[in-house]
Amino acid sequence: MSRRDQFFRDREAGFNNRFGVATHLTSYNALYDPNMRHFFENSVVQSHLYRSGQIDKAGRVIDLDKNKSKLHIIEKEFRGAERAEEMRQREEEEMRRRVQLKRHQALDKARKEEKLIRIKEDRKIRQEIVLATREAQGLTSLPSPGKKKTTKKKKRAT
Structure with missing residues (x-):
């Protein structure tokens, strides 16, 4: 890196574009902006805001943080x-x-x-x-259909 590059890098690091403005900007909500009132008074816009839950039926802004x-x-x-x-x-x-x-x-x-x-x-x-x-x-000497013949076997003695 050359001396010239280092010079510009240091110069850029020291640059401040704030010019006395506060470091933290306050949050902006267009619903509270008086210059935007004419836009938000439109019935189509109000119905959209109501459907999206940003305003109530009376047209008051609903604070989502609260x-x-x-x-x-x-x-x-x-x-x-x-x-x-x-x-x-x-x-x-x-x-x-x-x-x-x-x-x-x-x-x-x-x-x-x-x-x-x-x-x-x-x-x-x-x-x-x-x-x-x-x-x-x-053939008439048949056993009746409900009875079964049983045969007995003799046991052999061992």
């Missing part, structure tokens, strides 16, 4: 309400799932019982057909 605590409380209540609604929806979905599961189980049970009844009826009809054909052939 109402931050109120807004915070309202936002907190909204978050709580949203959480409660989500929980309610989850519980409702879980309840629906349980009811649907019970319905499916009841339907499966009813189908199984119906199938079992059909199987028993088919077996009974088959036995009647076999009995009728045997009687037609002259």
Whole structure:
């Protein structure tokens, strides 16, 4: 870096453009500016300001810094309400799932019982057909369809 560059750098660092103006400028809000009053008296502008929450129904400016605590409380209540609604929806979905599961189980049970009844009826009809054909052939010494023969086995001594 040359001496000339260093000179200009030092010169620029010492430059002050404040010229006696306060170091901290006050915040500007056009809603409080009397020169802008004619603009904000327009009904279209006022309806926009009202919808955006910057003025109330009477046209008074709402100070958001003063109402931050109120807004915070309202936002907190909204978050709580949203959480409660989500929980309610989850519980409702879980309840629906349980009811649907019970319905499916009841339907499966009813189908199984119906199938079992059909199987028993088919077996009974088959036995009647076999009995009728045997009687037609002259075989009358048949065991009754409800009784089963049991055979006893002798135990061997070891």
